[in-house]
Amino acid sequence: MKALEGIKVLDFTHVQSGPTCTQLLAWLGADVIKVERAGVGDATRQQLVDKPGADSLYFTMLNHNKRSLELNTKSDEGKEVLTRLVETCDVLVENFAPGALDRMGFGWENIQKINPRMIMASVKGFGPGRYEDCKVYENVAQCAGGSASTTGWRDDRPMVTGAQIGDSGTGLHLAFGILAALFQREKSGRGQRVLAAMQDGVLNLCRVKLRDQQRLAAGPLDEYSQFGEGIEFGDSVPRAGNDSGGGQPGRILKCKGWETDPNAYTYFITQAAVWKHVCDVIGKPEWKDDPDYATPKARLPRLNEIFEAIEAWTMTKTKFEVMDICNPLDIPVGPILSMKEIAEDPDLRKTGTIVEVDHPQRGKYLTVGCPVKLSDSPVEVSRSPLLGEHTVEILEGVLGYSGADLDRIVGSGAVGKVGAVAAE
Secondary structure, three states: OOOOOOOEEEEEOOOOHHHHHHHHHHHOOOEEEEEEEOOOOOHHHHOOOOOOOOOOHHHHOOOOOEEEEEEOOOOHHHHHHHHHHHHHOOEEEEOOOOOHHHHHOOOHHHHHHHOOOOEEEEEEOOOOOOOOOOOOOHHHHHHHOOOHHHOOOOOOOOOOOOOOOOHHHHHHHHHHHHHHHHHHHHHHOOOOEEEEEHHHHHHHHOHHHHHHHHHHHHOOOOOOHHHHOOOOOOOOOOOOOOOOOOOOOEEEEEOOOOOOOOOOEEEEEOOHHHHHHHHHHOOOHHHHOOOOOOOHHHHHHHHHHHHHHHHHHHOOOOHHHHHHHHHHHOOOEEEOOOHHHHHOOHHHHHHOOEEEEEEOOOEEEEEEOOOOOOOOOOOOOOOOOOOOOOHHHHHHHOOOOOHHHHHHHHHOOOOOOOOOOOOO
């Protein structure tokens, strides 16, 4: 049995934030019906195309385990089908521009009238306020949520991160909200609205920087590199390069081969509990009892010197040798893994974190699997749907159309060109 078996999700999402959310629900067993514009589909089907004639990896990697229904929601027949979907489904997820569903005639008030148990979940750029109608993309969310201002080097411009904390991060937050609303509905019998603003999601992931903003009132942030360098702090949290975000100092250091390998680096944390082991490993046993180095507080003004000494050692080892030496001593280190190394990692394949999927148009490709593992709800990743692949299947099996009624809907053109889907 799947965790969300029996839950039907009406997926009105596109691009990344919404599809991330609905894909998670699909992995957990929900029947996710992706409603796509007839004849066009999700815009990402044709974005960043690497194989002509096939859906892009951008689309396929965000829409596994879903069924596709083409629908022209502007036609009378399309509105009829959509109304039946709202009556039948448990959750509606959308990331349209503000007001789009209202203009379609399916705003929250109308949704409640059609199905009082419906949960309507939305991704927006900003929550209520002066920016709520603004269009937001990944990097805009990172900037507005505090990530960019605290990422990068102190003497350089702000920087966005390679992790999609605005889009995919908000999709994760929205999925959590939907599950909470489903649980509450079991007690109340009522649906509700769920909103995940991208700015809010990014800020939630940047909470340690909001922590540091408040700590500034009490004095300098002494675990930041600039403290040891005698550089004065301003009135907001600075960019801190690769300094650790916690109380244990850490940095990215060069490893053997860094001259030619852009990822021959390791992250090394000088955790207080294992400081003596660190001293032994790097050949500085005298630091264990030296009052200038023996305590965390004493080490803070000397972090540059300490990490230069550690790096002199790591440069003689590969990043994996550093792991092999440090892990048995409980010294926290981690290799900087390239996407190539991650894609080829056998352990990640074994756990289902990296999955190989077969697609009728593009053949085999790699994708991420479900990041959460449930012991009683195993996840099987199935390929993304072709455009409109399940239209008739949904009309018949979910909405109950048959005979002349089915012919009427199909003949109207409201559900695209039924039968045009390529056979596997």
